[in-house]
Amino acid sequence: MEKQYILFDFDGVIMDSFAPAFQVNKMICPHITEDDYRKRFEGNINDWKKIQQEHTSECRLDIDFFAEYFSVMMDQARVIPDMTEIVEKLSKEYTMIVITSNSGILVDELMRKYDLTKYFVEIMGTEVSKSKVEKIKMVFEKYKTDFSKCVFITDTLGDILEAKENDVGSIAVSWGFQNVETLKRGMPFRIVD
Numbered sequence: 244m245e246k247q248y249i250l251f252d253f254d255g256v257i258m259d260s261f262a263p264a265f266q267v268n269k270m271i272c273p274h275i276t277e278d279d280y281r282k283r284f285e286g287n288i289n290d291w292k293k294i295q296q297e298h299t300s301e302c303r304l305d306i307d308f309f310a311e312y313f314s315v316m317m318d319q320a321r322v323i324p325d326m327t328e329i330v331e332k333l334s335k336e337y338t339m340i341v342i343t344s345n346s347g348i349l350v351d352e353l354m355r356k357y358d359l360t361k362y363f364v365e366i367m368g369t370e371v372s373k374s375k376v377e378k379i380k381m382v383f384e385k386y387k388t389d390f391s392k393c394v395f396i397t398d399t400l401g402d403i404l405e406a407k408e409n410d411v412g413s414i415a416v417s418w419g420f421q422n423v424e425t426l427k428r429g430m431p432f433r434i435v436d
Contacts, residue, residue, distance in 0.1 A: 250395040255418070255422065262319065263315045264312070284399035316353065339363045340366075347370050397417065415429070417436045418436070
């Protein structure tokens with residue numbers, strides 16, 4: 244039987260990280276609301292040109308975002324309840340890869356903290372590429388596979404749309420960064436509660 248792959252988003256799917264991520268963004272731009280922040284995930288969150296246009300004079304651009312973010316995430320982010328058992332079970336049948344818009348270094352540290360690294364063959368963060376479209380293509384090439392043997396599990400419309408660019412179907416989760424109504428706009432294969 245040919246290998247099948249589960250491509251996992253990290254933030255909001257495996258890790259309950261919305262509150263700490265929003266906290267750091269709010270520290271830098273006090274005017275940002277939770278709704279504003281969630282809307283950023285309707286596309287690729289690493290599209291900094293679009294985000295830069297949202298800065299106002301009250302934004303603290305002197306703050307080192309990544310230094311603050313790393314510290315807050317390591318201190319406050321927690322694994323989604325039952326996710327350890329879920330990924331352990333899935334890893335027995337599927338090859339699993341994390342494809343994240345976050346720093347692969349940070350994700351690796353968080354996964355080590357919660358003993359999750361053993362379930363995944365690779366973590367592909369922003370150091371690999373800022374585009375999930377490109378990272379999925381890299382999976383195809385590296386693992387000699389294609390869209391028909393992959394599924395992407397995510398919590399954002401932007402990820403669903405990026406997976407679609409490679410014809411990869413998505414399973415959206417309702418407990419993450421975006422609500423079910425937003426996720427439905429991307430027409431995922433399934434939405435899991």
